[in-house]
Amino acid sequence: MKGSVGTQSSLPDLLEIHAVLVEGGRGSHLTPGALRRTQNWIGPAGGTLSEAAFVPPPPAEVPAALAGLERFLHADDEMPLLLRIGLAHAQFERTEASGSGSSRATRMRDRPTARSCRLGRREVEA
Numbered sequence: 001m002k003g004s005v006g007t008q009s010s011l012p013d014l015l016e017i018h019a020v021l022v023e024g025g026r027g028s029h030l031t032p033g034a035l036r037r038t039q040n041w042i043g044p045a046g047g048t049l050s051e052a053a054f055v056p057p058p059p060a061e062v063p064a065a066l067a068g069l070e071r072f073l074h075a076d077d078e079m080p081l082l083l084r085i086g087l088a089h090a091q092f093e094r095t096e097a098s099g100s101g102s103s104r105a106t107r108m109r110d111r112p113t114a115r116s117c118r119l120g121r122r123e124v125e126a
Contacts, residue, residue: 010070011066011067011070014092015033015034015035015098016033018032018033018098019032019033019034020033022098031098032098033098034098035059035062035063035066035097035098036059036062036096036097036098037059038059039055039058039059040056040096041053041054041055041056042054042055056094056095056096057095057096062095062096062097065091065095065097066092066095066097069088069091069092069095072084072087072088072091073088
């Protein structure tokens with residue numbers, strides 16, 4: 001099956017999912033449901049930005065990165081849907097749109113999106 005993921009995924013929906021998933025849990029003090037406003041990075045505990053193993057885009061670039069991601073998700077072309085969903089997931093993770101919990105929100109979005117595209121359970125659960 002090829003084409004876009006239709007209207008099953010949008011940034012406001014993803015931010016709403018994020019707010020619900022993070023509420024009262026890890027990251028709940030980091031503005032759930034909102035885009036991050038500070039630079040973050042992945043590195044050694046107590047480390048600095050210069051010691052980081054990975055640095056996502058600066059906060060000012062996150063809205064444009066997510067707008068591009070939405071255009072990609074809804075593009076009507078010949079890319080296989082499962083590949084589109086996988087690439088979108090990886091790009092969202094790389095953007096680190098929120099302070100914490102982006103992974104939970106992305107996984108929550110991926111399965112219904114894949115199912116709405118009529119991908120079989122075997123492909124979705126793999």
